Amino acid sequence: MRANAASARAAVVLIASKQEWTSRSLESILVPAGYAVLRSYTLGRALDRARRDPPDAIIIDVRLSGGTGHELCRELRARQVVSPSTPILLTLPQTPTRRDRIAALNAGAWDCLGQPLAAEEVLALLDAFLPAKLDADHARADGLVDELTGLYNVRGLTRRAWELASDASRRRAALACVLLAPDPNPDEVDAGADDSQGVLLRRIASTLRSTVRVSDAIGRLGPSAFAVVAVDTDSVQARLLAERLAQAILTEPDPPAEPGPRFRLHGGWHGVPDFHAASIDTVELMLRATAALQKARSDPMGTWLRGFDEGGAAPDPAGR
Numbered sequence: 148m149r150a151n152a153a154s155a156r157a158a159v160v161l162i163a164s165k166q167e168w169t170s171r172s173l174e175s176i177l178v179p180a181g182y183a184v185l186r187s188y189t190l191g192r193a194l195d196r197a198r199r200d201p202p203d204a205i206i207i208d209v210r211l212s213g214g215t216g217h218e219l220c221r222e223l224r225a226r227q228v229v230s231p232s233t234p235i236l237l238t239l240p241q242t243p244t245r246r247d248r249i250a251a252l253n254a255g256a257w258d259c260l261g262q263p264l265a266a267e268e269v270l271a272l273l274d275a276f277l278p279a280k281l282d283a284d285h286a287r288a289d290g291l292v293d294e295l296t297g298l299y300n301v302r303g304l305t306r307r308a309w310e311l312a313s314d315a316s317r318r319r320a321a322l323a324c325v326l327l328a329p330d331p332n333p334d335e336v337d338a339g340a341d342d343s344q345g346v347l348l349r350r351i352a353s354t355l356r357s358t359v360r361v362s363d364a365i366g367r368l369g370p371s372a373f374a375v376v377a378v379d380t381d382s383v384q385a386r387l388l389a390e391r392l393a394q395a396i397l398t399e400p401d402p403p404a405e406p407g408p409r410f411r412l413h414g415g416w417h418g419v420p421d422f423h424a425a426s427i428d429t430v431e432l433m434l435r436a437t438a439a440l441q442k443a444r445s446d447p448m449g450t451w452l453r454g455f456d457e458g459g460a461a462p463d464p465a466g467r
Contacts, residue, residue: 157183158277159200163193163219164208169238169264173206176266182273190214190222197228203280204273205235207256217254224255231297231356232283234276236260236269279361293367295345296352304366308376308429311364315378315422322425323385323418324436327351327392328372329410330444344371347410351396358395372440374433377418382454385418389452415439417455 160182164170174184185200187193190213197205205223209216216237223229237251242261251259258272286292291303299307308324315322329347348371355365355373364376377388393412417435419425427435435455443453 157181158203158273158281159183159185160273161185161187161193161197161200161202161205162208163187163190163205163211163216164238165189165210165212166208169208169262172264173238173269176264176269180270188212190219193219194222194226194228197223201229202233203277204233205229206238206260206269207235208238210240217250220251220254220256230280230283231353232280234273234280236272238262238264296348296367298352298355298373299364299366301366301368304364304368304374304376305430305433307364307366308433311376311378312422312429312432317423319421319423320379321381321384321418321420322422322432323377323380323382323388323416324432325375325377325385325389325392325414325416326368326372326433326436326440327375327389327396327412327414328440328444329396329412330371331410354395355392358392368433368437372437374436376429376433380418381420382416382418382456385416386452386454389414389416393452412451413440413443414452415441415443415455416452 158181160173160177162170162173162184164186165188170186174186177184185196185202187196190211193207193211207216207219211219220235220237223235224231229235235256237254237256237259239247239259239261243251243259248259257276260268260272283292283297286299286303291299291306293300293303312322314320329351331344348367351373352365352367355375359365359375360377362378366374366376368374375388375392377385380388393414396412415436416439417432419427419432439453439455443450446453
């Protein structure tokens with residue numbers, strides 16, 4: 148997507164590199180393709196430029212003055228200088244290895260590119276990533292996004308779930324909703340500060356974004372519940388998805404994030420194998436997952452995860 152349809156302007160790409168030839172090479176690829184280009188040569192100036200003129204995408208050379216490309220990625224994400232949906236690409240002086248790609252992902256980049264730069268690859272990645280970023284921008288403008296987490300709010304998730312359900316109905320495909328809620332430790336309900344709870348919710352939102360498939364929809368429902376509407380996912384797969392997401396949420400980040408309040412995770416799910424044949428709509432699908440979550444929360448046996456129909460016990464993802 149070479150232009151931002153919402154404002155009829157060219158999509159803006161910020162290039163951060165101390166290598167003049169790298170910047171010029173990228174510019175020679177991007178400008179003829181319809182992109183507008185901003186350039187910075189140091190870590191500090193790249194942060195300032197991204198804050199002043201929020202770009203639609205960022206390409207960072209690992210060789211950067213004032214710090215490394217990985218450090219700039221982390222700073223952009225940690226300081227929330229750009230939105231979580233802004234794609235960041237990291238360029239390396241060699242063909243990226245598996246270890247290089249993992250390091251880039253851990254730093255907050257979406258992918259990495261090697262030298263010499265291939266115009267087709269650069270443009271293909273941007274064309275793949277930018278529609279999701281611009282869609283998120285439109286959602287924020289339309290009031291469909293939760294400001295604290297950057298995920299869909301109830302309105303946004305309901306709209307996106309309807310779109311996914313329409314596609315599932317046409318394809319006679321499975322559809323599921325998984326809900327996860329971090330319930331605070333009763334001893335900390337009064338002691339925990341709002342800011343600490345906000346840190347926890349943002350961390351969970353970040354974990355879900357990095358774990359859930361791009362094709363699925365994630366939203367925040369109520370004060371602390373998170374919902375995932377998953378396509379091509381039946382009831383059995385929904386339970387497995389809930390367990391996988393819970394494990395990711397409860398795994399301590401490395402390096403450790405700012406500590407939030409202690410909590411116990413509860414979950415609920417509901418899925419149907421053929422949404423076209425199901426006698427429910429998307430609202431009912433989410434309501435059934437919500438009812439399952441409430442069952443888990445009130446289960447006297449301490450079961451953390453329940454399905455609307457099955458309701459079987461699941462092992463605690465934290466091993467408690």
